[in-house]
Amino acid sequence: MFSFDERVIPLDVWITTFVDWLVEGYRWFFQMIKWPVDFTLSGVSDGLLATSPVLIIIVFGIIAWRVSGFKLAGFTIASLVLIGLLGFWQETMITLAMVFSSVVFCTVVGVPFGIWAGRSDRVNNILRPVLDAMQTTPAFVYLVPIVMLFSIGNTAGVLATIIFSLPPIVRLTSLGIRQVHPELVEAALAFGATSSQVLLKVQIPLALPTIMAGLNQTIMMSLSMVVIAAMIGAGGLGAPVVLGLNTLDIGLATVGGLAIVLLAIVLDRITQSLATKNRGKKNK
Amino acid sequence: MEKIVIKNLYKVFGSEPQKGVKLLEKGKNKEEIYEETGLTVAVQGASFEVNKGEIFVVMGLSGSGKSTLVRMLNRLIEPTSGEVLVDGVDILKMSKAELVKFRRSTTSMVFQSFALMPHQTVLENAAFGLELDGMDKKVREERAMDALKQVGLEGWEKAYPDELSGGMQQRVGLARGLAVDPEILLMDEAFSALDPLIKTEMQDELLKLQDRHERTIIFISHDLDEALRIGDRIAIMEGGRVIQVGTPEDILQNPADDYVRAFFRGVDPTGVISAGDIVRDTQPTVVWHTKAGSPRATLEMLSMKDREFAYVLDSEHIFLGVVSSDSLREAIDQGNGTSKLEHAFIEQAKSVQETESLQDILHLVSSHAWPIPVVNSDNKYRGVVSKNLFLRTLNRAEKGTFFEETTP
Numbered sequence: 001m002f003s004f005d006e007r008v009i010p011l012d013v014w015i016t017t018f019v020d021w022l023v024e025g026y027r028w029f030f031q032m033i034k035w036p037v038d039f040t041l042s043g044v045s046d047g048l049l050a051t052s053p054v055l056i057i058i059v060f061g062i063i064a065w066r067v068s069g070f071k072l073a074g075f076t077i078a079s080l081v082l083i084g085l086l087g088f089w090q091e092t093m094i095t096l097a098m099v100f101s102s103v104v105f106c107t108v109v110g111v112p113f114g115i116w117a118g119r120s121d122r123v124n125n126i127l128r129p130v131l132d133a134m135q136t137t138p139a140f141v142y143l144v145p146i147v148m149l150f151s152i153g154n155t156a157g158v159l160a161t162i163i164f165s166l167p168p169i170v171r172l173t174s175l176g177i178r179q180v181h182p183e184l185v186e187a188a189l190a191f192g193a194t195s196s197q198v199l200l201k202v203q204i205p206l207a208l209p210t211i212m213a214g215l216n217q218t219i220m221m222s223l224s225m226v227v228i229a230a231m232i233g234a235g236g237l238g239a240p241v242v243l244g245l246n247t248l249d250i251g252l253a254t255v256g257g258l259a260i261v262l263l264a265i266v267l268d269r270i271t272q273s274l275a276t277k278n279r280g281k282k283n284k
Numbered sequence: 285m286e287k288i289v290i291k292n293l294y295k296v297f298g299s300e301p302q303k304g305v306k307l308l309e310k311g312k313n314k315e316e317i318y319e320e321t322g323l324t325v326a327v328q329g330a331s332f333e334v335n336k337g338e339i340f341v342v343m344g345l346s347g348s349g350k351s352t353l354v355r356m357l358n359r360l361i362e363p364t365s366g367e368v369l370v371d372g373v374d375i376l377k378m379s380k381a382e383l384v385k386f387r388r389s390t391t392s393m394v395f396q397s398f399a400l401m402p403h404q405t406v407l408e409n410a411a412f413g414l415e416l417d418g419m420d421k422k423v424r425e426e427r428a429m430d431a432l433k434q435v436g437l438e439g440w441e442k443a444y445p446d447e448l449s450g451g452m453q454q455r456v457g458l459a460r461g462l463a464v465d466p467e468i469l470l471m472d473e474a475f476s477a478l479d480p481l482i483k484t485e486m487q488d489e490l491l492k493l494q495d496r497h498e499r500t501i502i503f504i505s506h507d508l509d510e511a512l513r514i515g516d517r518i519a520i521m522e523g524g525r526v527i528q529v530g531t532p533e534d535i536l537q538n539p540a541d542d543y544v545r546a547f548f549r550g551v552d553p554t555g556v557i558s559a560g561d562i563v564r565d566t567q568p569t570v571v572w573h574t575k576a577g578s579p580r581a582t583l584e585m586l587s588m589k590d591r592e593f594a595y596v597l598d599s600e601h602i603f604l605g606v607v608s609s610d611s612l613r614e615a616i617d618q619g620n621g622t623s624k625l626e627h628a629f630i631e632q633a634k635s636v637q638e639t640e641s642l643q644d645i646l647h648l649v650s651s652h653a654w655p656i657p658v659v660n661s662d663n664k665y666r667g668v669v670s671k672n673l674f675l676r677t678l679n680r681a682e683k684g685t686f687f688e689e690t691t692p
Contacts, residue, residue: 187399190360191413191464192388201416205403 023148030149037101037162038155045097045154053089057081060266068273076270079262088237088259095236095263098154098229099222102161106218110166111211114173115199118207124174131167139164139228147232157225157234165221172214176207212275219271223264237263287336287468287500288357293366294330295352295524298323301364314524326352328524330366334517337498339490341511343547344521350504353521354470357502358391359383370468388417392461396473398453400445406432406456407441413464424463431463432456434493451482455489462493471503475510487514508547512556520544532556554678559645560638562677563658565667569595572604572625579623583612593654595665596625603665605629606654635659638666642674649674 022030048056057080065073083092117124143160150156180203188202204211230238237260244253296304304323308314314325327349334340344350355361357368359375368375370390378386392413400409408415411428419427432441435455445453454474461469475483491514494501505511511518512532519529520540528540536556539545568591570582582594586609596604607628615628635657636645648656655668 181397181399183395183397183399184401186360187393187395187401188412188416190358190387190391190393190470191416191460192384192386193416194384197416202401206401 019145019148022145027149034150034155034159037105037158040104041097041101041154041158044100045094048093048097049090053080053084056093057084064266064270064273067270072269072273076266079266083259083262086255086259088240088256091235091237091239091256092259092263094154095223095226095238095260098158098161098226098234098236099219099267102158102165102222102225103215103219105158105162106166106169106222107215109162110169110214110218111173114170114211114214115177115204117170117174118177118203119199127170127174131170134163135167139225143228143232152233154234154236156232157229157236157238160229160232161222161225164225165218168217168221169211169214172217173207173211176210176214177203179210180206209275212271216268216271216275219267220264223260223267226260285336286333287371288334288502289367289369289372290333290357291331291367291369292329293327293353293356293368294325294364295327295349295356295361296323296325296364305365325524327356327363330521330524330526332519332526332529334500334502336500338516339494339501339503339514341503341505341515341518342521343505343508343511343515343518345506347523348521349524350506350521351472354472354502354504357468357470358387358393388413388464390466391468391470392464392466393470393472394454394457394461394474396476398445398450398457398477400453400456400460402445404444405441406437406443406445406448409445409456410441410459410463412460417464427465428459428463431459434462435459435489449482451478451486454478454486458486458489458493467500469499469501471501473504473506476505476507483510484513490514509555520547533558533561537561554642554646557642557677558638559636559640559642559656559658559669560660560666562642562673563638563667563669564673566670567591567593567595567655567668569597569665570607570625572596572598579607579612579616579619579625579628582607582625582628583609583616586612595657595668596629597665601664603635603657603659603663606633606657608654630654633657635663635665636669637661642677645669646674 057077060080061073061077064076080092083089113127117127139160142163146156146160150159184202184206185198188198193201226234226236226238227241228238230236230242237256240256241253241260244250244256294305294308295301296308298304298321300321301323303321304317304325307317307321308325308328312320314328317323317325330349330353342350342353352361356363357370357375359378363376366376370386375383375386401412404412407425407428410431411419411424414424414427429438429441432438435458437452437455437459440448440452445456448456454477457474461471475486478486487510490501503511503514515532517529517531518535519526520535520543521527522543528535528544530538533556535544536548539548568585568589570585586592586594593606593608595606598604605626607625608630611628611630615623619627632652633654634648636648636659638658638660645656649669649671655670655673657668658666660666
């Protein structure tokens with residue numbers, strides 16, 4: 001009788017060999033990728049840690065007030081103060097720096113790819129399965145190669161975060177570009193717009209609310225990677241959660257989790273108001 | 285003078301469009317081609333000229349290829365084969381850069397769906413074409429303001445398109461088209477999305493604008509009344525083919541085929557048919573200040589001929605007035621033999637121009653007893669339109685056979 005007892009395709013061996021080969025021969029290339037991420041991350045986290053917490057809380061409060069109102073400003077200040085009182089101020093700043101860095105690189109990489117996919121069906125069709133894979137592959141699968149290529153620490157954590165949180169901004173940018181009414185593009189062309197003018201004067205301005213929604217999603221996904229990133233030695237709010245897990249310290253894990261949730265709500269509300277504020281201006 | 289000349293223009297949609305053109309030239313029709321190859325023939329062998337400064341209406345039902353045709357005039361849709369000459373230059377041979385320049389300086393377009401930029405104010409929308417051309421902000425806003433004034437939208441420049449009604453939005457669309465001061469204005473069903481009253485208003489607006497600046501306008505429409513109202517000439521399209529080109533009267537009088545005739549059935553003919561089209565020289569005329577033209581002689585002639593009215597002309601055939609047997613008798617009684625014909629003129633009896641439409645003369649025909657005299661632009665008498673004739677015309681038009689019979 002036929003059975004699948006014997007392994008026919010040794011894919012795992014091939015992959016191991018491939019990764020080993022990458023690590024052997026192309027380490028310089030991955031170090032090159034790592035460098036700008038490292039630079040941004042350490043710059044931002046050093047800056048945040050060197051700044052007085054009071055100043056940071058005030059700045060966040062003002063931003064929340066400007067984009068939304070007093071209610072959100074009050075909530076933001078209260079949340080940050082609570083995090084500080086819980087004793088997680090430093091960890092929060094590191095997490096903030098990691099989220100910020102990964103979002104910056106996601107935007108820098110994701111928006112152009114999204115625009116490209118939005119304007120070409122071919123690119124969109126190629127990109128879609130790649131994005132699906134990035135979003136659905138369990139993070140644990142790529143944690144090991146990342147550690148092999150980039151070693152452990154905050155930067156490796158940010159790189160893992162970028163892989164996970166890049167898809168929404170690409171997808172939503174592409175969606176936003178595609179949602180622009182073809183008649184508007186046609187009208188622009190009829191008045192003599194070049195391809196880049198169509199992009200800059202019609203497609204991007206009209207896609208902006210959707211792109212902002214993508215940015216919001218990317219931020220949320222980055223935050224959800226905080227704990228997993230901590231498993232490869234990244235610091236920040238993930239660290240107490242992982243430590244709590246390993247030592248069965250329920251209190252520590254819960255408080256760390258609470259700080260993550262508070263930070264997530266603050267960032268989500270601020271970026272969401274930013275997106276709707278944009279849309280509001282358009283419709284006004 | 286021709287502004288645009290279109291020669292043998294084809295558009296076939298599909299993966300191998302040239303094959304479709306070849307099959308068409310072999311005499312296959314578009315249905316056969318679609319079945320055999322899956323290619324869709326949108327426009328086949330369109331050829332016509334558009335004169336400088338005229339409103340040229342391309343009319344047809346949906347699917348007749350008219351929207352595709354107009355988009356080939358600025359290459360929003362790339363023709364499969366043929367030529368589009370604008371001032372003698374084939375725009376299909378233009379490079380990308382030349383085409384951009386052509387679209388910025390020579391043509392502009394007004395769309396059925398308005399296609400205004402929702403993120404821009406009315407003023408920014410009106411200045412859109414100028415902005416693309418890199419014009420300085422101050423200058424372009426001045427010109428956009430000017431265009432907005434032309435379409436009656438002063439004071440709305442800071443509003444956003446979604447704050448305006450449909451008619452006003454299309455005024456912005458029109459202003460955007462006018463701001464670049466184009467030689468050619470392409471209007472794709474520009475007024476079709478508007479409700480009837482606003483539509484008529486916009487048509488008048490367009491005609492008014494055309495009085496001030498003579499632009500060459502290609503107007504796409506599926507609405508015959510609209511075509512007749514604003515078109516200097518009309519092209520009728522069916523199934524991708526241009527089946528007839530001519531002035532509204534031309535097409536009404538000699539419809540190329542049953543399709544065209546069917547189109548005109550149900551049209552209110554009084555707006556299209558002019559007095560000159562149906563005028564008959566059946567009434568007695570007398571020449572002024574001749575022997576036969578004395579009141580007495582005229583009265584005699586009328587009674588002999590058993591007619592009620594006579595039309596008085598001078599020796600050059602210029603129309604002077606209408607007399608009736610009653611008015612003649614009265615004049616003779618009062619004048620004691622010295623009376624002249626002019627004393628017998630019926631005061632309200634005025635002539636109409638031969639170019640006036642039946643609609644324009646309807647109230648005259650219906651309110652006066654005498655047939656209405658018709659003159660040409662030199663005021664020369666051409667004949668009359670009687671009540672009888674008027675009604676008969678309407679009756680025939682109703683049956684769709686209006687012009688088949690021209691002699692009584």
